[in-house]
Amino acid sequence: MSTPRVLPADRGVAEAAAVLRAGGLVALPTETVYGLGANALDAPAVARIFAAKARPSFDPLISHLAEAAELEKLVGTVPAAVAELAERFWPGPLTLIVDRPAVIPPIVTSGLETMAVRVPDHAATRGLIAAAGVPVAAPSANRFGQLSPTRAEHVVAGLGAAVDVVLDGGPTRCGIESTIVDARGDRPVVLRLGALPVELLQEAVGPVLVRAGSSGQPVAPGTLAAHYAPRTRLRLATDTDPADGGVSRQGFLGFRGCPAGDWAAVEVLSSKGDLTEAAARLFDALHRLDGAGVDEILVESVPEVGVGRAINDRLRRAAATWT
Structure with missing residues (x-):
């Protein structure tokens, strides 16, 4: 398989911006995971x-913006709670749901009248978006349903x-995707758990609802029951039976260590x-x-607090692919 051009993130911004303006695809680093970016105004x-x-x-x-100030320019009037969260947490791993403006083609939102948007906390990528002069649509830069790239x-x-081009910014800082929040109603709703813990959201705006899943068409990315999965079978460990004697080569992903075996x-x-x-x-x-050639990956959960809730969410969705 041929490979794309890989450019250092601190020196490849101008070339990558030209690729975006010409309708190409650029893999870009963020603080969460690498995204696969295209001009969000260009449907093809x-x-x-x-x-x-x-x-x-x-x-x-x-869709990704270079600065929080661009949100109102793009969508017009912004609900007060959305503006408050953007001011508090952007740039950062928070995605907000807003009404889709006419300038954003429906393909970006899968036909929904709402749009997911954020400002990434990565200087090179914000510079890329600014240099391209357009909002950048960017899901994770991987095959659908597989492990996210960091x-x-x-x-x-x-x-x-x-x-077309990969901007290499090294390993990502947060390692999991952004938290997605719909704050247009009376009470903010978390649609996807992510790198911004729910506890920090509650400190900023008070109680929030967590509805991190979907049935039917997703209203936010990353909310399908089966997602984020390796090619190797993955299974959640239990306290009573951590290992499976029927698997000849078993890998283990532990939080602080691993049991004997x-x-x-x-x-x-x-x-x-x-x-x-x-x-x-x-x-x-x-x-x-x-990539270790094992027949199964056994994983243990982490404490269900802070960003641990998002880690466990990813592990449960990965395991669901194999059940």
């Missing part, structure tokens, strides 16, 4: 995202020449029990286990 370019990822047309995309090499291995490969998310470190390492560790 956005269609290339769906084709490259083999993404179903019913799953909407997130390094440029994950993008190259997964998508190859379907991408004849494991073919082991990855530990954080030996010191740091959930932020665990999130940053999650997909990278799963990529390594997926």
Whole structure:
């Protein structure tokens, strides 16, 4: 499989911006995961995202802006709660739901009259968006339903020449996707758990509802029951039966360590029990286990607090692919 051009993120912005303006695809680093970007105002370019990822047309995309001030210019009047969250958490791993403006083609939102939008906390990518002069639609830069990419090499291995340019910004800082919130109503609703913990949202705006799942057409990306999965079978461990004697080569993904056993490969998310470190390492560790030649990956959950809720959400969705 041929490979795309890989450019250093700090020196490739001008070239990548030209690719976006010409209707091409650019894999870009963010603080969460690598995104597969196209000009959000260019419907044929956005269609290339769906084709490259083999993404179903019913799953909407997130559009990225260079600065929070661009939101009102793009969509017009912004609800007060949306504006408050944008001011508090942008740039950062928070995606907000707004009404879709006419300038955004329906393919970006999968025909929905709402749009997901955020400002990434990555200087090179914000510079890229500013240089391109357009909002950038960018889901994760991987084949649909598979592990999210947190390094440029994950993008190259997964998508190859379907991408025109990869901006290599090194490993991503957060390691899991943004939190998605619909704050247009009386009470903010979390549609996808992510790198911004629910507790921080509640400190800013008070109680929020968590409705991180979907039936029928998704109203936000990353909310299908089965998602984020490696090619290798993945199973959630239990306290009573962590290992499966019927599997000859078993890999293990642990939070702080692993139980005794004849494991073919082991990855530990954080030996010191740091959930932020665990999130940053999650997909990278799963990529390594997926390439280790094991027959099954057994994973243990992490504490269900803070960003741990989002980690467990990803693990449950990955395991659902194999049930």
